[in-house]
Amino acid sequence: MAPATIKWSGGIDGWAEIIDQTLLPEEYRIAQIRNIKSMWQAIKTLQVRGAPAIGIAAAYGAVLGLREPAGEAGPEQIKNQLKKSCDYLRTPRPTAVNLFWALARIEKVAAATDAVNAEKFRERILAEAQAICAEDKATCRAIGRQGADLIRQDSSILTHCNAGGLATADYGTALAVMFTAQEQHKRFQVYVDETRPLLQGARLTAWELVHAGIDTTVICDNMAGLLMRQGKIDLVITGADRIAANGDTANKIGTYPLAVLAQAHNIPFYIAAPSSTFDLSLPDGDKIPIEERAKEEIIKPWGKFIAPENVKVYNPAFDITPHQYISAIITERGVIDRPDTQTIRQWFDGGK
Ligand code: MRU
DSSP, X not given: XXXXXXXXXXXXXXXXXXXXXXXXXXXXXXXXXXXXXXXHHHHHTTSSOSHHHHHHHHHHHHHXXXXXXXXXXXXXHHHHHHHHHHHHHTSSOSSOHHHHHHHHHHHHHHHTSOOSSHHHHHHHHHHHHHHHHHHHHHHHHHHHHHHGGGSOTTEEEEEOSOOSGGGSSSXXXXXXXXXXXXXXXXXXXXXXXXXXXXXXXXXXXXXXXXXXXXXXXXEOGXXXXXXXXXXXXXXXXXXXXXXXXXXXXXXXXXXHHHHHHHHHTTOOEEEEOOGGGEETTSSSGGGSOOOBOOXXXXXXXXXXXXXXXXXXXXXXXXXXXXXXXXXXXXXXXXXEESOOHHHHHHHHHTTO
16 A cells, blocks of 8 residues: 655645654654644654655645745745745754755755746746655655565565655665566565654555565564664665665664664665665765754653653664675666765766
């Protein structure tokens, strides 16, 4: 099942609808997001999450941000309002580049659009946000097709966090590869890291895979090494939040140790991501900003202290996997083997 992670409802005066991911798997609830502040909050609190999905959410947020001064707004005013909205929507989370990429697309369209008619201007911005959402769906399907050959009959796969339909407009990136292999009638099983501290693996990925009828086993994050040593993992596939020009990849905290473990056990480690996740302005992963989140996520999950209240806590939400540990990056336009500055540059220059 491909959940409608995020969609626009109604016309220009409509609203965004998201699956509230903070409630899954216990409760499946659609939240209506009717103003820009609520969208900012939804991104910040991970009601909507995953790199491509927060890009789409930000684009819809920009549409919502145009609501207030519409009507008699002049061209200057509405363009200023859009700029203010985009600046604001760039602030809830720093790591996934898709958020910045989507807002840059919105601003480019705004710059090229005559704002004399405020209504038409808003329609054009909504159309771009909807295009970003629709393109993401097609991109995810293409990633699935590009990567499915990497899954062989009876493969055993390990994944981390959630790079599924819930992290995108639909179908996912890492999970797209699995869903496509399933459509090709391959038999395989998936081990899912629970993904502390917020358990996106256990709560979201396992939920998606079980709904799809895929053989799924949840493990704690610290069990991956044992499974690899026991020969239980044939390949690892995860998503990405930002990929630097040399292939260094930011993804959910805990991805880097998995990649190192995979290399130590001679197991291929794959990243699945759309080209919008590449940030070629950064030569390597050192400059990728790493989000730090509240200490409560670690010491007080779901309202109960599991460590002394006054203990020091460090809670980086992402880590960087150096490209040397990545066997290949699966994109919508092909697979980049042994990613490094040269292979990635060739791949982009080749217009593949
Ligand atoms: O903090 P989150 O849940 O937004 O982190 C998400 C991830 O790390 C995903 O693996 C990544 O965004 C890939 S989404 C296809």
